[in-house]
Amino acid sequence: MPNYSAIRQEYSDALPGWQLVKRCVAGPREVRKYNEYLPMPDPLNQSPENIARYEQLKKRAMFLNVVGRTRIGLLGAVFRKTAEIELPAAIDYLLENASGDGSSLEQLSKESTGECLDTGRGGLLVDFPKVQLPEGQTALTVAQAANARAYVHFYCAESIINWREDVIDGVRRLVLVVLHEKINEPTADGFEFTAKDQYRALMLRDGRYVQSVHSSENPEGEETEPKDKTGKPFDHIPFHFFGAESNDASIDKSPLEDLAEVNILHYGNSATVEESGFISSQPSLFITTDIDPSEFVKLNPNGMHIGSRRGHNLGKNGTAIMLQANETQLARELMKDKEEQMLMIGARIVQQGSGAETAEAVRIRYSSDNSVLGTIAGNVSEAVRLALFDAQRFMVGAVDEKGTVFWLNQEFFDQAMDAQAITAQVQLWQQGIIAKRDLRVNLRKGAVLEADRTDEDIDADREDDAPVLGSEDDPTTNQPPGVKDE
Known part of the structure; x- marks a missing residue:
């Protein structure tokens, strides 16, 4: 019988860090469920009185959810502008329903980016639903074919329990991925359900992609061989990793793990401050x-x-x-040290910058965080784009690479132009060094023009405006002298 639930050692080593970050993101109630993050003062004393005292200690301790707030801020920086998306007609349905459950393509990318921040890892599987034909029917009807669509499914890092890469013809190829899934089986009355484990194995066997599903009821699994629109088998596994550093199968370090470690230590210092205050203040x-x-x-x-x-x-x-005991400042000073450390790591919510700090200084101070965030945005964009290619293979057989565009925003700060910079840009246009289109592109980047305002929109509005006189040498046009309208 195949050992379909086998787990790689790298997965087991990384799992505690993933859980730490996700529990911190979930907030104080989730963190307080686990005693490992706040050690018991006397762990050998398991008397009811000591356990009750420890529970009160956890309730008094303040968990400042810096990790969760930082995650929200980083996600907001990426999605402050809509992604650049262009899809062929065959898969344009993915814009509104990317995974088959009504989630849009942007929502799928947001979930993927958040997972990459939490764990530095995740994956996208492109799959085509198996259509059950009525008895006696041998081919799909037009209506059935129209409803059968390829979808992109998101898998978090905890779901990817096993994988393997081999070198084939001098190229490293992904030959195995095992995904752990939870299936909810409803009871007879339909009001309750039982969660059951299911394992989906994606394999590249003899250069052909096959898939099998295993469970305790069916340990041998049911194997299928997905094919593209032309009936050819896939020569690769349509599963695409994304990571905080690269998009290979190796595990990257979680970008938020260091912040979570300091956040938990800050939680412990808070428990000490609150406990000492509770005891010695009376x-x-x-x-x-x-x-x-x-x-x-x-x-x-x-x-x-x-x-x-x-x-x-x-x-x-x-x-x-x-x-009455005198107030001690040691634990409080330790908390302040942790807050400064979290600020250095990227927790902007803890301490606001001074009023004299310029926007350029802020950009420089957070340049390392932005480089990591830019890498994540780029890696998720590339994984989504490759998934869109596989969706086209399912739907039409051929891939339109030029007509498939997906790129997440990487401009995390407003780079507003001042009057001097605007004047310089206009002078470059007047001297014929740049085109009018280039001028408008630069004005959009400088937040002078709205980012989603196209040249066509601007020209249409200009036609409705009253004529604007130009220079004395050329009063009949609003263009600079000697410059022709493009």
Whole structure:
């Protein structure tokens, strides 16, 4: 029987880091579910009292969700502008329904980018649904063929449990990918369901792509050989990795893992601060008296009341003193150190920049983060583009590489032009060094023109405007002297 659920060692080594980041992204409630992130002060004491005290310690500790907020900010930087997309007619349905569940192509890319930030890894599988023909029917009808479409399915890093690459004809090729899936089987009444494990094996066997699905009920698996529109088998596995560094099958380090590690240490320092504050902030009363204990109870039947208006009999030699611990700043200073470290890693939400800091200084300060984010955006774009090629192989057999464009935004900051820069651009156009189209492209990049405002839109609006007189030498046109309209 095939060991379809085998897990690679690299996967097992990377899994704790992935889980750490995703739990931090989920927020305080998720982090508090796991005791490993906040050690118990006395782990050998498993008494109910100590466990209850530890639970109170976790409730008082503040988890500042820097990882989650940073992730939102980085995603917002990529998707602040819509992706550049151009698809052939055969697969233009993917714009609105990329994975078959109603998710758009942009939403698929956003999910992929977020996964790449969390784990530095993920994958896209292009698949064509198996059409069950009615009994006696041997070929698809036109209506059935129209509804049968190839889709792009997203798989997170935890789902890709096994893979293998071999060198074939001098080229490293992906020959095995095993995907762990969860299938929900409803009960007879339809109101409940049972989650079951399923393993999808993608294999390149003798240069032909085959796929099999395994489960506990069907361990041997059901093998199929997907073919393109022309009936030819695929010579590669239509599964495309994307990563934080490259798009090969190796595991890249999670971009947010370092930040998550510091975030958890900050959480531990917070627990120390809150616990010490809870314990030491309450004053403790100490008394000395020569009264016999039994006699003291008679004289003070309700015990000692702090702050009450009644008096207390402590005998002729009795004294009372109130003690309260002094505030300690060590744990709080450690928290501040962690906040500065998180800011250095990329957690802009923790501390705002000073008012005197220029936009250029901000860009320089975060240039390393942007380079990583730019690499992620580029890698996800390339993986999506390759997936779109395979979707075309399923739908039409041929690939239109020039007509297939998908590129995520990599302009993470507004680079607004000042008046001097605008004047310089206009002078270049007037001198005939650049064309009017180049001028408008540069004005869009400089946030002078709206990014989605095309040349056709501008020309149409200009036709509706009143005539604008040019120079004295050429009053009949709004062009500079000697420059012809393009």
